[in-house]
Amino acid sequence: MTKRVSILGSTGSIGESTLDLVRRAGEGDIQIVSLTANSNAEKLAAQAIEFGAEFVALSDSANSDVLKSALEGTKTKVGIGPEALVEAASRETDFCMAAIIGAAGLEPTLAAVDQGIHVGLANKECLVCAGDLFMQRVKRKGATLLPVDSEHNAIFQVLERDKPEGVRRLILTASGGPFRDASMDKLRQVSRKDALNHPVWSMGAKISIDSATLMNKGLELIEASYIFDRPSSEIDVVVHPQSIIHSMVEYIDGSVLAQLGSPDMRTPIAYAMGWPDRMAAPVERLDLTKMSGLTFFNPDTEKFPALRLAREALEAGGKAPCVLNAANEIAVAAFLQNQIKFLDIPRIVESALEQHAARSCFKNAPCVVGDILATDEAARATAHEHIVSL
Ligand code: NAD
Ligand code: MG
Numbered sequence: 001m002t003k004r005v006s007i008l009g010s011t012g013s014i015g016e017s018t019l020d021l022v023r024r025a026g027e028g029d030i031q032i033v034s035l036t037a038n039s040n041a042e043k044l045a046a047q048a049i050e051f052g053a054e055f056v057a058l059s060d061s062a063n064s065d066v067l068k069s070a071l072e073g074t075k076t077k078v079g080i081g082p083e084a085l086v087e088a089a090s091r092e093t094d095f096c097m098a099a100i101i102g103a104a105g106l107e108p109t110l111a112a113v114d115q116g117i118h119v120g121l122a123n124k125e126c127l128v129c130a131g132d133l134f135m136q137r138v139k140r141k142g143a144t145l146l147p148v149d150s151e152h153n154a155i156f157q158v159l160e161r162d163k164p165e166g167v168r169r170l171i172l173t174a175s176g177g178p179f180r181d182a183s184m185d186k187l188r189q190v191s192r193k194d195a196l197n198h199p200v201w202s203m204g205a206k207i208s209i210d211s212a213t214l215m216n217k218g219l220e221l222i223e224a225s226y227i228f229d230r231p232s233s234e235i236d237v238v239v240h241p242q243s244i245i246h247s248m249v250e251y252i253d254g255s256v257l258a259q260l261g262s263p264d265m266r267t268p269i270a271y272a273m274g275w276p277d278r279m280a281a282p283v284e285r286l287d288l289t290k291m292s293g294l295t296f297f298n299p300d301t302e303k304f305p306a307l308r309l310a311r312e313a314l315e316a317g318g319k320a321p322c323v324l325n326a327a328n329e330i331a332v333a334a335f336l337q338n339q340i341k342f343l344d345i346p347r348i349v350e351s352a353l354e355q356h357a358a359r360s361c362f363k364n365a366p367c368v369v370g371d372i373l374a375t376d377e378a379a380r381a382t383a384h385e386h387i388v389s390l
Contacts, residue, residue: 004093005273006034008085008108011043013204014099014122014148017265019047021273024282034088036100036108039063045070052076055091057084059104086111095273097148098123101206102329103322103376106130107369113143120272122148124223125329129322130372131226146272147227151220153268154246154259155228170224171248171256173240174299175200175263177211180241184303190342192335200243200263209332210306213345214299218310219328222321225314232314237307238296244286245294262286305346313353319375320353326379327352334387344390352382 005022009015015035022030032051037044041063048056048071057079058067064080071078079087082104089096089111096112097120098105105123112119114137121127127134138145147153151172160166178197179187195212196205203211210216217237224235243263250256261267262284270281301308306328313320331348334340340348356379 002028002031003095003273004031004033005095005097006088006091006093006112007032007097007099008034008036008089008105008112009038009097009099009101009123010035010047011037011040012099012101013202013207014097014265014269018097018099018120018269018273019051021266021270021279021281022051025279033091033093036085036088038100038104041067041070048076049074055079055088057088059085082107090115093117095120097269097273098126099148101125101204103129103325103373106134106372110134110137110369113137113145114141116142118144118146118272118275120146120148120269121152121227122269124149124219125325127223127226128219128325129376130369131222131321133367133369133372135226135229144275145227146275147223148265148268148272149220149223150263150265150268151247152224152227153271155224155249157259157271158249158257159228160251164229166251166253167230167234168250168252169234169236170228170230171250172217172220172224172235172237173243173245173247173296174214174217174237175211175243176239176241176299177214177216179212180239182303187303187343188341192338195335195342199241201265205336206329206332209335209345210328213306213342214304215306215310215328215332215345215349217299218307218313219325221307221310222314222324232311237299239299240294240296242291242294244291260286306349309346309349309353316353316357319356322372322375323352323356323379323382324349326376327383330380330383330387340387340390344387348383348386351386352379355382 032053034055035053036057039060055077085108089108095118098109099122106126109126245258248258264283266281270279313324327349331345
């Protein structure tokens with residue numbers, strides 16, 4: 001039977017890897033329903049034509065004419081603006097890949113969840129800014145959340161989800177990013193180019209910077225807490241530079257179960273898109289005999305305060321993770337535009353958390369999307385003010 005698939009953020013790194021698997025699937029196995037992008041109209045149009053998409057949505061209206069003229073005479077319908085992304089996610093599908101970057105993906109991803117379908121979640125920021133609401137919605141609508149982030153996908157594969165009492169802790173692995181062994185002096189002078197150059201994974205710009213600051217692991221800690229319903233105290237992070245073990249679950253009898261594989265996102269994407277069956281992925285097969293060694297050590301939260309900030313935000317609860325995420329998005333964007341220094345990123349996040357903790361009670365978790373978007377906007381404004389004052 002043909003599987004109907006939509007991809008939110010199809011022009012990005014995860015989106016393109018998903019389409020690579022679709023391209024290699026058997027004739028008639030997968031039909032692309034919707035594809036979406038922020039502003040890259042040319043790439044979106046080319047994807048729509050190659051895959052015969054039913055609907056495409058472009059968030060930023062600036063390039064709408066380019067998209068419309070490229071798709072004139074085809075069967076693909078075009079939508080423009082953020083509402084069109086929600087429409088794209090609402091079209092009837094079996095599987096939706098949520099691969100937009102940042103809190104901008106929240107409303108479209110919730111629209112996919114509302115269909116009660118299988119949702120592959122790469123867009124971790126949705127869970128960081130709206131964890132409780134998001135997981136309640138998944139439950140209420142009968143959707144199946146399939147984590148695509150490699151760590152969460154690993155845990156999903158080895159976790160006995162129906163026997164939570166047997167689990168002692170989750171262990172997230174971290175590559176440590178490009179500055180794992182860098183001195184504080186080096187960190188002070190990090191350039192945009194250095195920070196974008198991840199040693200193991202090839203990813204979009206924002207997540208590459210998050211990996212360099214270790215905020216990515218912080219966001220993943222929060223993501224894991226919501227997906228697997230575990231408190232911060234039951235989730236550890238260990239640096240594992242080779243990125244071969246993608247994460248682990250420790251059980252109360254002392255067993256530790258891990259999922260291993262080459263560092264290629266097409267494995268977790270194939271797992272999510274194929275679930276509950278296995279789908280072939282053209283990734284390098286793991287040859288343990290060719291490995292020189294697997295190493296593990298504790299993360300340095302003095303050098304990389306972002307991980308500590310994320311843990312504190314998770315423990316504070318309520319709006320704190322939303323503030324953390326929004327301030328981080330603004331700080332990372334400013335760093336990518338060479339407006340601030342690398343070490344300013346966690347400083348901006350910390351000061352936004354402090355200011356919002358003073359202003360509002362973090363314990364009052366936002367419970368409707370409007371509250372979350374208002375908190376997100378206010379935290380962005382705080383981070384902007386900080387950047388302007390530097
Ligand atoms: P990317 O920057 O390569 O692509 C992002 C996609 O989202 C693009 O299609 C872009 O057009 C769209 N987009 C960006 N801003 C938008 C906006 N404001 N409104 C609507 N659409 C917008 O990002 P990526 O590396 O593919 O990451 C996507 C998500 O997956 C992120 O949440 C990231 O943390 C997560 N993730 C990525 C990887 C990876 O290897 N790239 C691994 C694990 C998790
Ligand atoms: Mg990850």
